[in-house]
Amino acid sequence: MKKSKKFKKLKLKKAKAKKEYSEIKIKKSGFISAIFKYYKVYPVLYTIAITATILASVLTVIIPKVTNTFLTNGFDPNKIIQLTYILISLQVGSGILMYIRNLTGGLIGVKIEIEYRNKVLDQLLKVDMSYYETSKIGESLTKLISDTEIIGDNMQAIPLAFLSALVTFIGGIIVTFSINWQMSLIVLGIILIIAVAAIFSVQIIRILNYKWRKVYTEVNADVTDRISTIALIKSNATEESEMKRFLSEHKRYYGASKKTINFNSFAQALLVTLLTGINIVGLVTGLHFASKGIIEPAVVISFMLSVNTLIFPIIQSIQFLTNWARASTAILRINEILDVKPKIVDADKAIKVNSISGDIIFKNVNFRYKEGSPWILKDFDYTFKKGKSYAIVGATGVGKSTISKLLLRYYDPESGEILINNTNLKQLNLKSYLGHVGYIEQDPQILYGDFTENIRYTKQNATNAEIAAAAKKANLSDYIEELPDKYQTMLGERGMNLSGGQKQRVAIARVFLKNPELLILDEATSALDNIVEKEIQAQFNKLMVGRTSIVIAHRLSTIKNVDQILVLEKNRGLVQTGTFEELKVKEGHFKNLYQAGLMD
Ligand SMILES: Nc1ncnc2c1ncn2[C@@H]1O[C@H](COP(=O)(O)OP(=O)(O)OP(=O)(O)O)[C@@H](O)[C@H]1O
Ligand SMILES: [Mg+2]
Known part of the structure; x- marks a missing residue:
């Protein structure tokens, strides 16, 4: 009995070796x-x-x-x-x-x-x-x-x-x-x-x-x-x-x-x-x-x-x-x-984007990360009007960051369209489009280099004066000026030498420097303390004027002033939209979140 098992195993091994x-x-x-x-x-x-x-x-x-x-x-x-x-x-x-x-x-x-x-x-x-x-x-x-x-x-x-x-x-x-x-x-x-x-x-x-x-x-x-x-x-x-x-x-x-x-x-x-x-x-x-x-x-x-x-x-x-x-x-x-064939590539005659001049429209967008995995966005239909500001709220894992990743074309929708300047994002020259997008991600990426190099990343030809101005707007310059090497201070691998809030400020400075037409902030101020956040929020409010802005945030202070709030719910998608004042009193998910104290 034992022998035959061993024999079988050996045979299997042999077959495997033969296949390999x-x-x-x-x-x-x-x-x-x-x-x-x-x-x-x-x-x-x-x-x-x-x-x-x-x-x-x-x-x-x-x-x-x-x-x-x-x-x-x-x-x-x-x-x-x-x-x-x-x-x-x-x-x-x-x-x-x-x-x-x-x-x-x-x-x-x-x-x-x-x-x-x-x-x-x-x-x-x-x-x-x-x-x-x-x-x-x-x-x-x-x-x-x-x-x-x-x-x-x-x-x-x-x-x-x-x-x-x-x-x-x-x-x-x-x-x-x-x-x-x-x-x-x-x-x-x-x-x-x-x-x-x-x-x-x-x-x-x-x-x-x-x-x-x-x-x-x-x-x-x-x-x-x-x-x-x-x-x-x-x-x-x-x-x-x-x-x-x-x-x-x-x-x-x-x-x-x-x-x-x-x-x-x-x-x-x-x-x-x-x-x-x-x-x-x-x-x-x-x-x-x-x-x-x-x-x-x-x-x-x-x-x-x-x-x-x-x-x-x-x-x-x-x-x-x-x-x-x-x-x-x-x-x-x-x-x-x-041999890996990238799917996210420019179309044959990709259109160059000189300016994001119109609304940003999600048309019946369906998205999931893999075939067979749960839908993150189902029939998502929404128009982000040019020059207006939006906040996306919802529980963790509901798909807020996913929306920003679709806007950056990390992924394409499985069906439906994202329209920029009334053209499907897939038809646009991605480099020229991203040149007008400012993005601060949840976990900012820091390069091994100094402050100047790190801030300059969004605008390679920026002057030192521009960099300093951006750092000032991001409430980072006081800190930098105190350091012996100032802007030449090395930040270490993945920003090892910085606090979470400082890393975020570097990312914020990058966006101020880039001065983009579309602003996507994914929990951009979550690591900052209340006082600093208020100061930076005031700067953001200035930056947001006249440009389409999408803010993902949990804090009340960040979303209070936006033109429209989108409320997402797990497995249900977009459940509510409205201004802060409207949603606060309207029966529904947002009111529950607000009353439960989850929005401050
Ligand atoms: N690259 C990925 N591959 C597979 N699934 C992913 C991937 N990224 C995110 N997800 C899943 O998609 C869902 C939505 O993720 P997303 O990051 O958009 O959530 P979120 O609303 O931003 O949450 P949070 O508030 O925690 O940041 C989550 O369930 C997550 O596990
Ligand atoms: Mg997220």
Whole structure:
């Protein structure tokens, strides 16, 4: 009974491995075509590298040939000096060529690595917000940093190693055969058998490698995620258990590495032993032929030198086949990012927005984050009139922030339209539209940089005076002026050095600087104390004059003066609209909220 269970498990495991194997086999990495593509991009560098490689290989195979000419036709001891000079010159020449090849190859590698990085980065900037909800940032970073390096390195090393191996091997074969074809035939036969074994083992390495890198990426993602929540760890004193977690994650990594390294080492050792063993075959064959008088005994030396030149290209081939496996794994993994098709992209003839001149209309908008998940907005119909101010209120999770995210086009409605200037938002050039939108989110984002850099983010060409004016309006300048480095004070990663309220003020300063036509404030003042909030509210009230403003807030003070309040309710959508004075007395959700003291 137990046995059959075990057998079943084993069978299942085998089936899984088979499936993974065929999946990886089917996934084409396009590595070869990428090499050709990059040859066209860097023709000069590649040509220099290839020429140097071929010449270096030619020099390598010439050495035994030259030696052979000296050894046959009667050995003349007086020529030893001459032979030494020639051999040293050939060796030095091959050294110089190797330098040129490594230099140009290395440069090509870095250039391709940078290109791949930029491609991945560009894609990471373009993918939809939803991409980041399902993928771990650490995974993307590993692919961005480590896989691109592997690709860059191999994109030059593999074709060059291949050429070098090919030229050396063919040249070596010619030279070996020219010395004695019968002996060469024996050696060549053995080499071919080993080559077949090598190709087979590379296939296995490829699969093991894919799994290994997968675990490596997962571990990296986990570590990145944990380190970025350091405050949570510190506040709960969970350093020890986190460390344990890292250790166990790395154990998993070690396990996956062990398999690959084990097989790699075994395959390499076996193949290299077999290959160097060819020397023995060459020596024994040579001695046998010499003893029969078929060749001169001295020829055994040049034959051995020549056989030796055959071994190196094969060892090189095994290495580059293994690297090829690594590189195609890296390309497959990078393609997992590059193949993501962003849905939020500009339409073909997207209309440039010079100004948000009309109302903002939600027309029968239906939205949910994923198919099958609950609707957040159902048949949402509302017109935000130009120049008027609005507040959206409702319980937590009801969909207030979602409305602002739809306005920023982080997502598109599943059906219905959002009209800006009477045109569907999807038809607009997003960059030009967002240029007129000011947004303060619930959790403001701070860059690693100083105050100037951070505030300037919404208007890249802003002068220092403009930045200072914006900081003043955001009630931030008094604080900044007190600091020794003033506007050059670094804010730390994610604004570590700032209080919650200060972070909000930086975000507020950004909006004052941008001076947008549409203002979206998502709990923009929630982290400020009452007094400061009042002061900033007064500034906002000024800023809101004449521009369409949508304010999401819980506090009475923030919504009291708006032109219209929208009340959202879970699963029911928009349940009430009206001014503060109207809603306060009207039977309904808002009155309940107000009376329960939830609106101050
Ligand atoms: N990216 C997302 N993917 C899936 N569901 C999401 C996503 N963002 C928000 N939600 C869900 O959508 C609902 C509405 O979220 P939203 O952020 O709009 O609420 P909210 O009204 O702003 O709440 P709060 O007052 O707490 O800020 C919530 O139930 C939330 O869990
Ligand atoms: Mg919210």
